[in-house]
Amino acid sequence: MLSYRHGFHAGNHADVLKHFVLIELLNYLNQKDTAYTYVDTHSGAGLYSLDTGYATKNAEYETGIAPLWNRDDIPTALQVYLDVIQDLNQSGKLRYYPGSPYCADQVMREQDRLRLFELHPSEIKILSENFRKLEAHKAEQGIRPSTRGKRIMINAGDGFDGLKALLPPPSRRALVLIDPPYEVKDDYRRVKVCLEDAVQRFPTGVYAVWYPVLSRIESKQLPERLKRIPGNGWLNVTLSISGPSPDGFGLHSSGMFIINPPWTLEATLREVMPYLVRVLGKDAGARYTIESGETEVLKSERTPRTTTQRPMRSADRPSDARNGRPSAAPARQNTRVARPANLNKSRGR
Numbered sequence: 247m248l249s250y251r252h253g254f255h256a257g258n259h260a261d262v263l264k265h266f267v268l269i270e271l272l273n274y275l276n277q278k279d280t281a282y283t284y285v286d287t288h289s290g291a292g293l294y295s296l297d298t299g300y301a302t303k304n305a306e307y308e309t310g311i312a313p314l315w316n317r318d319d320i321p322t323a324l325q326v327y328l329d330v331i332q333d334l335n336q337s338g339k340l341r342y343y344p345g346s347p348y349c350a351d352q353v354m355r356e357q358d359r360l361r362l363f364e365l366h367p368s369e370i371k372i373l374s375e376n377f378r379k380l381e382a383h384k385a386e387q388g389i390r391p392s393t394r395g396k397r398i399m400i401n402a403g404d405g406f407d408g409l410k411a412l413l414p415p416p417s418r419r420a421l422v423l424i425d426p427p428y429e430v431k432d433d434y435r436r437v438k439v440c441l442e443d444a445v446q447r448f449p450t451g452v453y454a455v456w457y458p459v460l461s462r463i464e465s466k467q468l469p470e471r472l473k474r475i476p477g478n479g480w481l482n483v484t485l486s487i488s489g490p491s492p493d494g495f496g497l498h499s500s501g502m503f504i505i506n507p508p509w510t511l512e513a514t515l516r517e518v519m520p521y522l523v524r525v526l527g528k529d530a531g532a533r534y535t536i537e538s539g540e541t542e543v544l545k546s547e548r549t550p551r552t553t554t555q556r557p558m559r560s561a562d563r564p565s566d567a568r569n570g571r572p573s574a575a576p577a578r579q580n581t582r583v584a585r586p587a588n589l590n591k592s593r594g595r
């Protein structure tokens with residue numbers, strides 16, 4: 247089923263969690279010179295307009311990036327994520343939001359490789375066009391990749407299937423983001439099957455899965471099932487901006503499940519998640535959880551690590567419901583690469 251368009255959800259609380267964690271993982275990989283491959287099995291359009299088209303329909307960015315925009319108390323670890331968005335919005339007005347491929351491209355180095363998959367015929371066109379313009383813009387600035395045609399490859403195809411051929415990567419270093427729409431319940435099954443296969447092909451890769459926290463059984467079971475996939479360890483972080491709505495509709499909570507997480511990630515999350523709950527939280531149901539551990543298989547062979555689950559402390563809770571509007575703090579200066587002119591934004595038709 248290909249009715250999903252990420253533009254409707256661009257910049258919401260789930261995107262904030264996903265892209266913040268993604269950028270953390272990439273920056274960790276950047277610490278070693280050896281090149282790595284980033285695989286985005288479900289890329290979307292790559293870049294979204296917030297003031298035209300799909301995003302204006304429900305203004306979901308007001309639950310995510312908007313309340314963070316222009317705040318002057320952003321934790322250092324979160325600022326790295328905000329830098330990418332500020333680069334894109336040099337005027338200081340929040341108009342564009344980056345998708346995962348764009349975030350990755352901004353953070354990754356010349357020697358690294360991006361392998362992007364997208365199945366939707368319209369989204370793949372916009373994604374390809376956005377990267378063509380991005381490359382042209384870089385060329386205008388005199389930035390000419392020595393690896394033209396190799397650094398970024400965009401594949402119009404099924405990301406679950408396409409991943410197989412890419413593992414293990416030549417440099418034996420990779421991060422894989424799996425971020426399907428979950429509009430059909432088979433996506434939950436395919437995530438697990440795809441990961442089992444991927445980890446078998448390339449056990450030392452870093453794998454990140456975004457998932458919605460919903461009352462449906464498949465959503466509840468997914469993290470539990472992923473914990474059983476063999477690896478060196480896993481980390482599961484969730485962000486809820488409110489308690490569930492009475493009618494059960496709407497996405498109020500989502501998670502990122504990481505297999506083989508960097509050892510630094512948990513401490514960073516413990517610094518940033520209380521802040522996200524405080525700023526994005528809408529009611530007393532707002533909370534985060536962080537759990538980490540080793541897989542069931544390895545657990546029997548090694549000393550178990552403590553698994554932690556940390557609901558929001560009362561001090562972290564917002565005292566009143568927030569309306570998702572940005573604070574009136576002064577705009578931050580941008581010092582990094584300008585947004586390429588005339589990028590296509592995913593828009594409503």
Ligand SMILES: C[S@@+](CC[C@H](N)C(=O)[O-])C[C@H]1O[C@@H](n2cnc3c(N)ncnc32)[C@H](O)[C@@H]1O
Pocket residue numbers: 248250251252264286287288289290291292344345346347363364365366369403404405406425426427
């Ligand atoms: C949640 S969106 C991706 C958002 C993107 N990862 C980001 O963070 O900006 C999911 C995308 O997966 C695409 N899609 C759905 N099934 C797919 C499949 N089997 N393989 C590749 N792409 C798929 C959809 O068209 C949609 O654009």
